[in-house]
Each structure stands twice: as C-alpha cells, then as structure tokens.
Amino acid sequence: KEAYNVPLTLVSPRESLNYREDRIINLDVGDPIMYEKFWKKMGKKATIVISGWRYMSYLSGGQSLCWFLEPDLCQQILRLHRVVGNAITEGRYIVIGTGSSQLILAALYALSSPNSSQPTNVVSAIPYHSSYPSMSDDLKTSVFKWGGDATTYEKDEPYIEIVTSPNNPDGSLREPVVNRTGGKVLHDLAYYWPHYTPITAPADHDLSLFTSSKCTGHAGSRIGWALVKDPEVAMKMVNFIEMNTIGVSKDSQLRTARILSVVSSSCEQAGSSEYPESFYGFGHRLMTERWSRLKQAVKHSGMFTLPDFPTAHCTFHGQQTQSRTAFAWLKCEDDEEDSAALLQRHRIIGRSGVSFGSEANFVRVSMMDRDDNFDSFVQRISKITRLSED
C-alpha cells in the first residue's frame, strides 16, 4: 500500500517504488492496456485533432434513430463488423452509449416489462460478470431486479437473461439457458472478437452489445454500441441515455471512429508496409504467447488449474484457432483455499470467484496488463507451490 503514497511526480515511473520487484501487481480490473504497443506503432494514423469550435452541439448531423450517433462512427462500426464478420448489422439499429456499461442499463430498462406489477428478474449463469448483480439491484428501481443464477431460474415471472459469450470471467462460449416463456435475452458480446476467440458465424441476435474497451483496447474513450432489431426497444434505450447523459461525447465518438477505421484498414491491408500486421493478428499473437507462458507457470506451480478452451475454424483468421480469453480463471484444486487471498500473499490482486457467484477457490486475473506486470505475474505464479504454502 505504501508504494501508492510515493509522490510520483518526484521520480520517473521506472524508478518509483511501483516498479520494485516486490511491487503489488493489480490484475483485478480488466484494463486492456497491453494494446498500447500496437497503437504506438500506428502513430499519426490513429491521431485526431479537434478544433475548439467544432462538435459543440448536442446534436449530430445524421439521420439515425439514435439522434446523438455521429455518422462517421456509425459508418466505421458497420465497416468493422463487415470486415471481421462477427455480427449481422442489416436490419439493426445502432445505439451508442458511454461504454457498454451504460448500454447494459439502457437495455435492462428497455427490455423490462412496463406493465408488470413486479420488477423484471435479471439472470445470468454462474459464473457471471461481477457487475451484473449490482447494476440490476443497487438502484433499487421498480423496473428490474437481480434474479441470480440463470441455470436454476424457475420463476413464472418475466425475466431478462444476460448471455455473455465468450464469458467474463471463464471464457466459455455460451447460449441462453433459461427455457421459459416471457423471457428476453441480452447478448453481451464484449469479447466476440478474433483476438480472443474464433469467429465461427456472424452474431444474429435481437440485441447484442459491443464495446471499444475490449475490441480495440480504448476503455478510456468509454464508447460501446448496441445492435438492436426492434425499433421500439432501440428507442427506449435512446430515451434512457437521454435521461442519463443527453447523448454520448462527440469527442470520444470521433476518436473511436478513427480508431475503428485504423483497425479495419489494418485487417484489409495486413502485410503491407503501412500495416505489417492486423490489429487482431497482433492481439491474437500476443494472447497466444501469454496463455502459453501462463499455462507453463500454472503447470510448474501445481496449485491451480485453468479451463480448457475449444478450437474452431475462425472465419476471420481463415484457420483453426483456440480461444485466448482476456481473463485467466484460476481454480485452486484445494476446495478450502481462498484463491484471491493466496494470490494476495504473493502481492497479486485478482478478483475472488465469489464476486462472480462462484466459489472462493476460484480467482479471476486480467491477462491484458502491460508486459512488465504480466511477466512478474507469471513468475510469481510459477513460484506458488504446495511447498511454499506449507
């Protein structure tokens, strides 16, 4: 803890205590900064400048149902899905939000049953994304409420099932599991991109969510988008965002439009002098290398196991690829062990399985930090052995 009290302005980051060998490595949050390396190489191609007098209005010049969506961003979202082949955009309305987090709330609001006397139950299969319960419950609205694990949901009441595929935290590929009438499904596809998982078919759902946080690594821009079939649902989501933030930052939209256009160009022109490698080629290569190092370290340690990931033909890469997810879902074989506490003793911060509705012998660790933190993480994991703990 003391390390964080060092006035960082007085020392260069490398010299600061944060970089000591025994520094705390915080892999609790899925902060996607490992992609910085790619974006540094893109230099001016990925840089935008906005004059002081531009984009001052609340409004956008487009014709979209989502009145605050910048036409440039709309074009680049459509282009990227076409290039990657991971979602059908025909017959869909695009609604943008301040991150997909805002869109999850907007979607819950729009999909809830307005005439029901009770709040609509929001469910998701364990292990679910740790934010879903608090997003559903903490506002204490009469519109929706957290209903828990989708696999055991049996109430005869309206519900919304959130299906996250690939799943955060464990990377599994998922389908809806509740099979009752009166239900709606929200597909959170934050990780359905070719650096994380094989693209096997374009997603074709009523409501899918994507985010530039995980798609390009620009979490700080806070841009997410929804592809929505039903215009009424899309309009309700727009109304929700109007109530919240009267639209979404134009500056962020323009920056995201540029970033997405560079990603698409890097895919279309991969192997050229301008784009030696596509963004997803880079991401997949880095993830593959990281996963193989982590697997070795876990094997050496003998304390943990990792989920097995499927291999499938990826239509984007044009070959068999294996899922390389954004989080490691470590399980300590000793059921009694609190895995987050165990990692903490080795100065690694992960998120306990309990936050995901699972057990304390599971812990989630981000795979997307910078190289130096990832290197130290892998080294430390390999040294956690039965012997070191006895």
Ligand code: PMP
């Ligand atoms: N959905 C999933 C599955 C996530 O993992 C995250 C971020 N961790 C989000 C949504 C929210 O992302 P953002 O608000 O940055 O778009």
